[in-house]
Amino acid sequence: MRFEAGQTVVRRYRRGPWRTWAQPMRVIQDDDAGLLLWAPEGGEFARLIDVDGRSTREVSPDRMQDPKLELHAWQGNSVLILMPPGAGYSVWWFFSGGEFTGWYVNLEKPYLRQDDGVETTDLVLDIVATPDRQWEWKDTDEFAEFVGHPLYFDRAAAAAIQDEADRLTKLIDSGEFPFDVTHTGFRPDPGWPLPRFEPGALDR
Numbered sequence: 001m002r003f004e005a006g007q008t009v010v011r012r013y014r015r016g017p018w019r020t021w022a023q024p025m026r027v028i029q030d031d032d033a034g035l036l037l038w039a040p041e042g043g044e045f046a047r048l049i050d051v052d053g054r055s056t057r058e059v060s061p062d063r064m065q066d067p068k069l070e071l072h073a074w075q076g077n078s079v080l081i082l083m084p085p086g087a088g089y090s091v092w093w094f095f096s097g098g099e100f101t102g103w104y105v106n107l108e109k110p111y112l113r114q115d116d117g118v119e120t121t122d123l124v125l126d127i128v129a130t131p132d133r134q135w136e137w138k139d140t141d142e143f144a145e146f147v148g149h150p151l152y153f154d155r156a157a158a159a160a161i162q163d164e165a166d167r168l169t170k171l172i173d174s175g176e177f178p179f180d181v182t183h184t185g186f187r188p189d190p191g192w193p194l195p196r197f198e199p200g201a202l203d204r
Helices: 140-145 155-174
Strands: 008-015 018-031 034-039 044-049 068-073 078-083 089-096 099-108 112-114 117-120 122-129 135-138
Touching: 089 155, 099 155, 122 140, 122 155, 135 155
Parallel strands: 008 117
Antiparallel strands: 008 018, 018 034, 018 044, 034 078, 044 068, 078 089, 089 099, 099 122, 112 117, 122 135
16 A cells, blocks of 8 residues: 555654654655655654653653653754665655755664554664765664663664664765755645644544
8 A cells, every 4th residue: 555645644653552753744755765755844743751741862661651642843844754665764854944954864663554654663873964975873872772671672683773874874975875866956835734633643
């Protein structure tokens, strides 16, 4: 089952029994290259927050007090996300004021399709790259902290995640797809409404 260009789907993250993130996004294309999604600044998203206001960036879900998905507005940039089929990562193109400002590589499990979107699991380690392909690691301390945690990854899995990340940095260095000019000139239809959750979407 493939999604239709123009429809809104929900991109979700899961950690064990918890949904930790959900974001409605517009489908740009869904083909052999992967699922390409668009989220403009101002659109809705939800993330798991506990009663103390802590997110999963600060504490694992099993240590949260009464965690719930809390609704927010996406701020700071607009983002185009490519999720290649079967890949252990997604590639993000960031835009500000309509101009491409760089890539973000999110290490994550291959996504699973659902009736209204897709679900994956974040693997913590990330890469940030400028338009001229100067890159740096992100969240390395957090990645190291969660090695061995039963909700995250053991040492062997962490090594495999790092190997895949290293492979992707070589693609950045060489300017190979998707770190070439592909999608850097993307312009959304100005008539598209902001993506929002349908009633009950956060409960699915």
